[in-house]
Amino acid sequence: xxxxxIDYFETILQPDFEIxxxxxxxxxxxxxxxxxxxxxxxxxxxxxxSTAEPFRETVKGHSHLLIPPESATSxxxxxxxxxxxxxxxxxxxxxxxxxxxCSFDLVxxxxxxxxxxxxxxxxxxxxxxxxxxxxxxxxxxxxxxxxLSDWKRISFSGCGPYSHSFWxxxxxxxx
Numbered sequence: 001x002x003x004x005x006i007d008y009f010e011t012i013l014q015p016d017f018e019i020x021x022x023x024x025x026x027x028x029x030x031x032x033x034x035x036x037x038x039x040x041x042x043x044x045x046x047x048x049x050s051t052a053e054p055f056r057e058t059v060k061g062h063s064h065l066l067i068p069p070e071s072a073t074s075x076x077x078x079x080x081x082x083x084x085x086x087x088x089x090x091x092x093x094x095x096x097x098x099x100x101x102c103s104f105d106l107v108x109x110x111x112x113x114x115x116x117x118x119x120x121x122x123x124x125x126x127x128x129x130x131x132x133x134x135x136x137x138x139x140x141x142x143x144x145x146x147x148l149s150d151w152k153r154i155s156f157s158g159c160g161p162y163s164h165s166f167w168x169x170x171x172x173x174x175x
Contacts, residue, residue, distance in 0.1 A: 001132075001134050001160050002159065002160045002167060002168065002169050003159065004156030004157070005156040005160070005169035005171070006030070006160065007156075008156060008171065009030070012106075012130065013031070013106075014035070014105070016035075016036050016105075017036060018036060018037040018039075018104050019031050019037065019039070019104060019105065019106045020038075020039050020096055020106075020107045020121070020124065021039065022041050022108065022109050022110060022112075023040075023041075023042065023043075023109075023110035023134075024040045024047075024051065026162075027108060035105075036061050037061035038061075038062045039063045040062075040063065040064050040065065041065050041066075041067050041092060041095055041111065042064070042066050043066075043067060043068055043069055043089065043111055045066060045068050065095075067091050067095055068092075069084065069087035069091075069092060070090070070091065071086065071087065072086050072087060077089075077090065079092070079094070079113045079116045081113045082140055084112060087112075089112050089113040092111070092112065093113050093116045093117050093120050096117075096120050096121055096124050097120065101123040102123070102124070102125070102126045102127065103124050104121075104124050104125055104126065105130070106125075106129060106130045106131075106132065107125055107129075107130070107131045107132070108134070109131065109132065109133045109134065109144075110132075110134040114133065114135075114141055114144065115147070118133060118147050118148065119147055122147065125174045126174070127175065128173065128174060129173070130171050130173055131151070131172045131174070132170070132172075133169070134169050135167050136155060136168045136170035137157070137167055145170075148172045151173055151174055152173040152175070153171065153172045153173070154170070154171050154173075
């Protein structure tokens with residue numbers, strides 16, 4: 001996430017927050033040290049295994065789960081990803097439906113099938129809560145802005161840790 005987004009997180013995260021996250025990594029560790037609960041999903045078995053060490057320590061309230069995609073049974077699976085054609089991310093996207101509506105103070109979308117994740121997360125964010133879309137400048141993610149057109153938004157563009165390129169992170173706040 002961009003440095004501006006990281007600074008903004010510092011102003012909104014509260015110790016009693018519960019977060020749902022698609023895509024694990026540095027953000028997961030960042031959240032875990034600041035909030036009560038993080039449920040983090042990863043789709044890549046290789047990445048999950050290569051980064052498992054920092055997540056091995058069981059911290060009360062936090063979950064780090066692997067939900068890999070399945071091989072698609074149709075040419076256009078319901079939860080496709082342009083980055084991994086031929087894969088169906090339905091189980092990964094729909095995992096959030098195992099929680100009641102208005103369960104999370106913040107949902108972070110930084111994994112695969114992002115527009116589908118945004119659609120699945122809309123009702124799971126508490127009123128006044130946040131949905132965060134990383135790499136929101138990508139044209140493929142434009143439909144997410146339509147899905148959240150009635151939410152307030154603020155975007156941060158720039159570089160971030162471990163990268164020399166620029167990207168955008170957008171925070172949507174639920175009415």
